[in-house]
Amino acid sequence: SQQGEEDPQALSIQEGENATMNCSYKTSINNLQWYRQNSGRGLVHLILIRSNEREKHSGRLRVTLDTSKKSSSLLITASRAADTASYFCATMPGGSNYKLTFGKGTLLTVNP
Amino acid sequence: NAGVTQTPKFQVLKTGQSMTLQCAQDMNHNSMYWYRQDPGMGLRLIYYSASEGTTDKGEVPNGYNVSRLNKREFSLRLESAAPSQTSVYFCASSGSGGADGSYEQYFGPGTRLTVT
Numbered sequence: 001s002q003q004g005e006e007d008p009q010a011l012s013i014q015e016g017e018n019a020t021m022n023c024s025y026k027t028s029i030n031n032l033q034w035y036r037q038n039s040g041r042g043l044v045h046l047i048l049i050r051s052n053e054r055e056k057h058s059g060r061l062r063v064t065l066d067t068s069k070k071s072s073s074l075l076i077t078a079s080r081a082a083d084t085a086s087y088f089c090a091t092m093p094g095g096s097n098y099k100l101t102f103g104k105g106t107l108l109t110v111n112p
Numbered sequence: 113n114a115g116v117t118q119t120p121k122f123q124v125l126k127t128g129q130s131m132t133l134q135c136a137q138d139m140n141h142n143s144m145y146w147y148r149q150d151p152g153m154g155l156r157l158i159y160y161s162a163s164e165g166t167t168d169k170g171e172v173p174n175g176y177n178v179s180r181l182n183k184r185e186f187s188l189r190l191e192s193a194a195p196s197q198t199s200v201y202f203c204a205s206s207g208s209g210g211a212d213g214s215y216e217q218y219f220g221p222g223t224r225l226t227v228t
Contacts, residue, residue: 031215042116042202042219043155088154092215098143098162098206099170100217104154 004032004089004103012109019076021106023089024069030092032065033100034074037086046074046087051094079110114138116220118203124226125193133188133223135203143206144186145170145217146178148199155202161186193227200224 007022023032031050035043049056049065049072056063062075076083086107090100119134137144142163147155147170157170161180175197177189186205190197204217 033216040222042221043204043217045216045218048216098145098160099157101157101171102147102155104152 004091004101006087006089006103006106008106009104010107010109012111013079015079015081015110015112017079017110019079019083019108019110021074021087021089021108023072023074023103025072025089025091026070027091028094029067030094032063032072033090033092034061034063034072035088035090035102037088037105039085043088076108079108081110081112084108084110116203116205116218118201118220118223120223121221122224124228125190126228127194129193130189130191131193131225132190133201133203133225134185135187135220136185137203137205137218138184139205139218140183141205141207141218142183144180145204145206146176146186146188147202147204148172148197149202149222150199158188158201190225193225195227198225198227 004023004025033048034046037043047058049063060077065072086105088102088105090102116137145160146158149155156172159178161167164183167178179187201223203220206217
């Protein structure tokens, strides 16, 4: 069963705009991770946020985590055409060091 | 460093045929994973190996077997392929978390399998 569910399923924006994707999950977590997948390729890890963290930054990426609402958001600022990809959140359950459960992803299209 | 490599990249099987998907990593990771990705379903975990010598079932293990050959290699076998196993298969590896917090997974390029 899917743990994380991303919203929206698809998002289309213009270059330079910000893109926000959301992820909701159901059970307690050790950490939450975001991955990117370009069409036809393997997933690439973007950022990890632990359950005791509320916000994390990496370059143009900002991730927030609200454990009381069991939700996370990924913000990509000043988007570029090269950011066009599917974005997945993945949760690692509390007490686990290994298994990730992936959501179904958000397809982001950045138009030049 | 090649990272995670998978062979083959593409495969077409007839129903009932068998095959083994190969995966190798050169990052000295303890943990390895096999996922399948179907349209609109995200990634689903088939089997994983937390460390050399151990394997465990994931969310969708039926119809598959795995072997953790050594620390580097983790293979996935379809004994009698079925059309429902048509999918893209990804192998991944990771550290073991813990004090170094190495929880992120590194993925191979995938194997596109069609069963007719």
